[in-house]
Amino acid sequence: MARIVQxxxxxxxxxxxxxxxxxxxxxxxxxxxxxxxxxxxAMAGVTNQLIGWTSEISKLHVAPEYDVVVASGxxxxxxxxxxxxxxxxxxxxxxxxxxxxxxxxxxxGTARISQIETTEIEQRLKQGHVAxxxxxxxxxxxxxxxxxxxxxxxxxxxxxxxxxxxxxxxxYTDVDGVYTTDPRIVAKARKIxxxxxxxxxxMASQGAKVLQTRAVALAMRHGVRLQVLSSFSDAPGTLVVxxxxxxxxxxxxxxxxxxxxxxxTLRRVKDRPGVAGAxxxxxxxxxxxxxxxxxxxxxxxxxxxxxxxxSRVDLDRTTSVLDDLRGDLGFSDFLAxxxxxxxxxxxxxxxxxxxxxxxxxxxxxxRGINIQVISTSEIKVSVLIASDYTELAVRALHTAYGLDSxxxxxT
Amino acid sequence: MARIVQxxxxxxxxxxxxxxxxxxxxxxxxxxxxxxxxxxxAMAGVTNQLIGWTSEISKLHVAPEYDVVVASGxxxxxxxxxxxxxxxxxxxxxxxxxxxxxxxxxxxGTARISQIETTEIEQRLKQGHVAxxxxxxxxxxxxxxxxxxxxxxxxxxxxxxxxxxxxxxxxYTDVDGVYTTDPRIVAKARKIxxxxxxxxxxMASQGAKVLQTRAVALAMRHGVRLQVLSSFSDAPGTLVVxxxxxxxxxxxxxxxxxxxxxxxTLRRVKDRPGVAGAxxxxxxxxxxxxxxxxxxxxxxxxxxxxxxxxSRVDLDRTTSVLDDLRGDLGFSDFLAxxxxxxxxxxxxxxxxxxxxxxxxxxxxxxRGINIQVISTSEIKVSVLIASDYTELAVRALHTAYGLDSxxxxxT
Numbered sequence: 001m002a003r004i005v006q007x008x009x010x011x012x013x014x015x016x017x018x019x020x021x022x023x024x025x026x027x028x029x030x031x032x033x034x035x036x037x038x039x040x041x042a043m044a045g046v047t048n049q050l051i052g053w054t055s056e057i058s059k060l061h062v063a064p065e066y067d068v069v070v071a072s073g074x075x076x077x078x079x080x081x082x083x084x085x086x087x088x089x090x091x092x093x094x095x096x097x098x099x100x101x102x103x104x105x106x107x108x109g110t111a112r113i114s115q116i117e118t119t120e121i122e123q124r125l126k127q128g129h130v131a132x133x134x135x136x137x138x139x140x141x142x143x144x145x146x147x148x149x150x151x152x153x154x155x156x157x158x159x160x161x162x163x164x165x166x167x168x169x170x171x172y173t174d175v176d177g178v179y180t181t182d183p184r185i186v187a188k189a190r191k192i193x194x195x196x197x198x199x200x201x202x203m204a205s206q207g208a209k210v211l212q213t214r215a216v217a218l219a220m221r222h223g224v225r226l227q228v229l230s231s232f233s234d235a236p237g238t239l240v241v242x243x244x245x246x247x248x249x250x251x252x253x254x255x256x257x258x259x260x261x262x263x264x265t266l267r268r269v270k271d272r273p274g275v276a277g278a279x280x281x282x283x284x285x286x287x288x289x290x291x292x293x294x295x296x297x298x299x300x301x302x303x304x305x306x307x308x309x310x311s312r313v314d315l316d317r318t319t320s321v322l323d324d325l326r327g328d329l330g331f332s333d334f335l336a337x338x339x340x341x342x343x344x345x346x347x348x349x350x351x352x353x354x355x356x357x358x359x360x361x362x363x364x365x366x367r368g369i370n371i372q373v374i375s376t377s378e379i380k381v382s383v384l385i386a387s388d389y390t391e392l393a394v395r396a397l398h399t400a401y402g403l404d405s406x407x408x409x410x411t
Numbered sequence: 412m413a414r415i416v417q418x419x420x421x422x423x424x425x426x427x428x429x430x431x432x433x434x435x436x437x438x439x440x441x442x443x444x445x446x447x448x449x450x451x452x453a454m455a456g457v458t459n460q461l462i463g464w465t466s467e468i469s470k471l472h473v474a475p476e477y478d479v480v481v482a483s484g485x486x487x488x489x490x491x492x493x494x495x496x497x498x499x500x501x502x503x504x505x506x507x508x509x510x511x512x513x514x515x516x517x518x519x520g521t522a523r524i525s526q527i528e529t530t531e532i533e534q535r536l537k538q539g540h541v542a543x544x545x546x547x548x549x550x551x552x553x554x555x556x557x558x559x560x561x562x563x564x565x566x567x568x569x570x571x572x573x574x575x576x577x578x579x580x581x582x583y584t585d586v587d588g589v590y591t592t593d594p595r596i597v598a599k600a601r602k603i604x605x606x607x608x609x610x611x612x613x614m615a616s617q618g619a620k621v622l623q624t625r626a627v628a629l630a631m632r633h634g635v636r637l638q639v640l641s642s643f644s645d646a647p648g649t650l651v652v653x654x655x656x657x658x659x660x661x662x663x664x665x666x667x668x669x670x671x672x673x674x675x676t677l678r679r680v681k682d683r684p685g686v687a688g689a690x691x692x693x694x695x696x697x698x699x700x701x702x703x704x705x706x707x708x709x710x711x712x713x714x715x716x717x718x719x720x721x722s723r724v725d726l727d728r729t730t731s732v733l734d735d736l737r738g739d740l741g742f743s744d745f746l747a748x749x750x751x752x753x754x755x756x757x758x759x760x761x762x763x764x765x766x767x768x769x770x771x772x773x774x775x776x777x778r779g780i781n782i783q784v785i786s787t788s789e790i791k792v793s794v795l796i797a798s799d800y801t802e803l804a805v806r807a808l809h810t811a812y813g814l815d816s817x818x819x820x821x822t
Contacts (some may be wrong), residue, residue, distance in 0.1 A: 016468050057431060
């Protein structure tokens with residue numbers, strides 16, 4: 001017997017039939033004597049429709065009312081799933097965010113969770129009831145509805161699992177686990193059985209969009225065992241766990257890529273203290289997330305070239321911030337290149353194993369792929385390349401690190 | 412300056428454009444210095460879709476979860492309308508049922524309102540803010556979402572108007588007022604400028620579906636001045652007020668009809684005390700609403716024929732209850748006739764004016780329409796006739812009581 005939080009994403013509850021089949025899956029777990037808490041997303045498409053209405057009605061973003069509108073999607077699923085569970089003879093009830101209460105800091109649209117009251121839910125679990133909870137929503141200090149931001153249902157599930165000291169948090173989605181890389185571009189990609197939180201974080205933030213980065217970070221902080229699996233099959237999924245739960249660690253666990261990058265180079269920036277702070281401070285104030293940063297000294301020794309990357313969607317806003325700064329900071333000009341991609345190799349094993357970066361650079365060089373920027377962390381090496389070479393690079397690295405599946409795959 | 416509650420029904424907020432136009436109307440009232448509280452229904456069609464999902468997912472009616480699902484419709488409209496108001500520069504915010512709180516007795520699906528907390532809303536109104544409130548929903552004693560039943564948004568609006576001591580409660584709908592009869596069958600029907608609560612109740616319960624009966628009764632009890640008007644035009648509507656506010660009272664204010672009736676006749680019921688109680692008690696236990704009742708003595712003096720009417724939708728359930736009772740109560744058999752309609756003339760003026768019923772019977776007789784059952788109250792006379800004659804009867808009575816419009820209408 002275990003206490004399990006199960007989270008079902010939008011495609012898993014896309015329509016009435018899917019919700020019924022999710023109910024059957026939950027019943028199996030409950031019948032086996034487990035205590036089950038279910039977190040649901042809105043039915044696929046519903047959130048987009050609700051968001052569409054809010055932006056159709058006004059160009060203003062009235063954040064508290066936006067939250068009132070979009071939070072309704074998960075509310076509907078939680079009621080419908082509870083009905084479907086009753087239909088199977090399972091004692092279930094929904095708790096909306098304000099009923100739990102699921103408290104947040106009150107920042108509409110991107111609220112952070114502050115506290116979850118679990119007394120009543122735990123009593124019900126002990127009586128054998130199933131608790132059904134809409135993800136993505138909570139209440140702020142002023143008792144208004146707040147949402148956690150896109151994909152926040154993963155975060156809701158992990159936070160509940162932590163608050164309830166659950167044995168596991170299962171994240172059901174439309175893929176059956178985390179792969180060594182994107183199977184759409186590498187047919188020989190393999191499902192990973194176990195992966196560490198740190199690796200998962202790098203994979204998630206590097207573009208493997210199976211799990212929300214925020215949810216993984218929260219799981220790591222609270223030691224919540226995560227499982228990613230498909231609600232469309234009975235195949236085992238991928239477990240996200242602590243490093244010591246993984247017996248035989250690969251050196252490289254996966255290859256991630258992020259195709260939607262843009263590179264900015266500031267030319268002849270005055271090389272004096274405070275310049276970088278001013279530039280990146282202004283970008284941060286504009287809520288633009290800067291990723292890789294490289295600085296080179298130029299020949300004259302008095303100015304420097306500064307290169308960094310942002311998400312491609314932020315490029316226009318970035319150039320407009322830089323235009324405003326040009327006078328103050330006295331850089332001669334800047335170049336923006338939206339045709340770049342980031343490719344990363346990720347693995348906790350590389351801590352103890354030198355030569356990982358070398359293999360990467362050699363493999364790319366052998367294919368004639370030029371590396372524009374390099375950045376590294378303890379467990380990953382990322383390079384920026386021309387985006388045309390993305391698939392080629394990912395496939396070559398997947399083979400070079402011995403990740404290709406021996407059994408499946410097309411040739 | 413006045414305090415006004417404005418309620419907008421589903422067709423008035425059917426889509427984004429309609430919600431925007433409702434916002435403009437509200438802004439006019441707010442700009443004129445009025446304190447405005449708005450009650451909204453779900454966007455037309457949304458409630459039906461939500462109800463459809465609940466019945467598609469299970470034949471069970473899990474009332475608390477049904478309420479969670481369907482209450483979301485009004486929630487969405489309240490958020491969207493608040494955004495539209497902000498877009499016009501109007502300070503508005505939504506209060507969901509649980510935020511007010513709008514307390515009910517907790518009976519899911521047909522909750523009755525027990526108490527509405529208005530302190531915070533009144534503070535906001537005094538600051539010039541507009542309060543937007545989803546109709547139809549409240550919270551029960553156990554803090555779960557409860558809905559007031561179909562059309563409950565009218566009731567929400569009237570209850571709020573009473574709690575806030577509002578000067579008026581405007582019910583916006585897709586018709587521009589209450590008519591002397593259904594304009595679809597009598598082209599010469601006239602809009603009524605003022606009507607008493609009592610008449611409106613008879614008109615509403617007799618089949619003029621402009622206003623919920625329950626809302627009218629609540630308005631009468633609390634002396635809330637109601638106005639029925641269209642959100643699609645600027646024409647003045649119909650005021651529902653106390654009798655003393657109507658200077659020149661018509662003898663007959665309107666002709667109502669209800670086409671969906673069924674007549675049951677029990678033959679040779681034992682004529683002894685307790686029989687009627689047993690029959691109508693059993694029907695009441697089955698939640699079947701009995702309307703007209705007539706009892707005749709038969710020749711033998713020991714048995715009686717008992718005739719009554721029910722809604723046609725309840726006919727099958729009624730006959731099944733009667734089948735079960737037949738042995739116990741010893742009636743010989745019963746006849747069910749689903750092809751009857753009720754036609755009523757309504758007017759507070761008939762209290763002081765004899766001869767109203769005579770005119771009715773004579774008018775119907777002149778058209779060869781047979782009266783099957785008669786029932787009367789202080790302010791109405793109703794007859795049951797074969798449903799084929801409904802339109803003919805309504806038109807003839809409309810003319811006979813001098814209600815035909817002199818100006819408009821087709822011939």
